[in-house]
Amino acid sequence: MGTVKSHFYEVAGLQFELRCDPELDTDMLLPSFTGFRKRNADSEISVAVVTLTEGEIREDGEMGILRSDISLVWGDNFRFYERENTFATQIKHHVREREWLMVSTRDFKESVIYGNASDPRTGELLSWLLMVVFGQVGLQYQRILIHASVIAHREKEGVAFLGKSGTGKSTHSRLWLQHVPETELLNDDNPAIRIEDNGRVFIYGTPWSGKTPCYKNKKVELKAFVRLEQAPYNKFTKQENIHSLIAVLPSCTAIRWNKVLFQAMTDTLSRIVDNVMVGKLECLPDAEAAYLSSAAVFGNQSTFFE
Amino acid sequence: MRTLRQDLVLRKVGDDYIMVDPGQGMVDLSKVHTLNETAAWLWENLAGKDVTVERVADLLCEHYEVMPEKATSDAIALIQEFEAAGLFAT
DSSP: OOOOEEEEEETTEEEEEEEEEEEEOHHHGGGGGGGOOOOOOOOGGEEEEEEEEEOOOOOSSSEEEEEEOOOTTTGGEEEEEESEEEEEEEOOSSSSSGGEEEEEESSEEEEEEOOOOSSSTTHHHHHHHHHHHHHHHGGGEEEBOOOOOEETTTEEEEEEEESSTTSSSHHHHHHHHHHOOOOOOOOSOOOOEEEEETEEEEEOOOSOOSSSOOOOOOOEEEEEEEEEEESOOEEEEEHHHHHHHHHHHHHHHTTTTTTTHHHHHHHHHHHHHHSEEEEEEOOOOOOOOOHHHHHHHHOOTTTTOO | OOOBBSOOOOOOOOOOEEOOOOOOOSOOOOOOEOOOOOHHHHOOOOOOOOOOOOHHHHHHHHOOOOOOHHHHHHHHHHHHHHHHTBBBBB
């Protein structure tokens, strides 16, 4: 490869670097990242470096041990392999030129993507692969990428709604926006959470927000996690001790095949759930559900509701 | 020699002692183990050692006011539970 240009981004206070062909228009390819772009960055503080390589002969031979082929985004085309010193993330395609491969060191601090920028999916693929990298690297800096829809209240406090796909996380956020004053959507799919040394927990908007274009480079203090379950009634139950951890753990991103990363995740999460309220909301998709969860999180304030 | 798994980390969450055991298969079958205070104390004191009924019973007798027969039966029960939960190194 000839010359490369470095692009710097900062998400949840962590700087990472994307190196690619100087001709590549990254702002056009990665529109959700423009608000996270960092100019005049110091390369030395990047926690991760991702290099996009085109037209090079990729590695041949054994891919490694197949660890996963489950992906909601890529369906049957996703493969994740573990090798002696690396992990390989593959997005298959029946046309060989459209196959993408990312080889990462075990801590994900360095990755090389073998791809083809003429592929119309380049932006989508790059964004997703950067999310994979950020999700794993962040664990080493007390950040966890979490599958949640999150609202910010009075630009100060956040509430993260968790649940399996199709449970109604986004719907519940919408209900807050409609019925609880002074709320805005912070992120609809993949916010990042962080615990600081003083025990304060923050939730950050990221360039990844699922189908909703909501890419806010903002943070608020995290007030609560609420795990949603569909029910023919509305009921909020506070989750304590081990139940608080079990309610949040399935929504967190960490590969299970690197024990160091996985332990870092459970370590951070154990501390986070000790400092943040966790609740379970069995609910209908109605206004009363939003009133109930907002009252449970913020208390019944007489001037609170419209 | 029967030893405790070294890859599991004991943590306190609220009032509970827990260990998260990441499943290694294609399907995520991660488990969360809960230990009571006694089991957690034993876990920390048995790290790296050969876990025998005698050793566990001795620890129980030293640390708690318990009769040797009761300590022995408790030790057997604990080892069986640890075994069933897959907490010993293979």
